[in-house]
Amino acid sequence: MSSPGTHVLLISDTHLPKRAKDLPAPLWEAVDAADLVVHAGDWVEPLALDALEARATRLLACWGNNDGAALRARLPEVARETVEGVRVAVVHETGGKERRGERMRAAHPDVDLLVFGHSHIPWDSTHEGLRLLNPGSPTDRRAQPDFTWMTLRLADGDVHDVVLHRLPPA
Structure with a gap:
């Protein structure tokens, strides 16, 4: 019998409060629904990390190139x-x-799923068994048509049900 799995939310490049004052309401709803929130860096200020730590059931996160010493000390x-x-x-x-x-x-030979950010461009590919996912950005779409994030389910040693969520600009 297969496991129902872990429901995961992927976000990156939130750039708070530089690009937006807060995360969009539909994204906060996704945070509340997720078993695990994964953030691939570029928080900009610790307040975004504080908010996600307070609200997420579980958080797995790294720092990005726009994150200073305070965030790098915690992530x-x-x-x-x-x-x-x-x-x-x-x-x-x-x-x-x-x-x-x-x-x-080559850099991550012992990994099945690599979540990354930086480009603000959604990405989904597989190379030699390594699934690479970039959820884009929910607050700084740059040249992309929409703000984005991803959800997926991890179960039975595999990645399932990857969905790119789009929020058009207001």
Whole structure:
């Protein structure tokens, strides 16, 4: 019998309060519904981390290139956890998109799922068994048409039901 699994929310590049004063209401609803929230860096201010730590059931997170000493003191550069038999790593930057899968497989040989951010561009690919996911940004869409985040389910050693959620600009 298969496990119902762990419901996971992926976010990155929130840039609070620089790009927005708060996370969008639908994203807070997703935080409340998730068993695990994964944040791939670029918080900008500790207040965003404080808010997610207070509200999320569980949080797995790293710091990004826009995060100063206060955030770097509280978060690792690469966060790791095994969830439902899936070896998960979270890192902010992975470099350019060319040969990303190959580079990240070499850099993280013991990982099944790598969540990353930095580009603000949603990404979903697999390379030699490594699933790479970038949820984009819920607050700073840059050239993207919508603000984005992802949800998924981890169960029985695998990644299931990956959904890219889009929130059009107001």
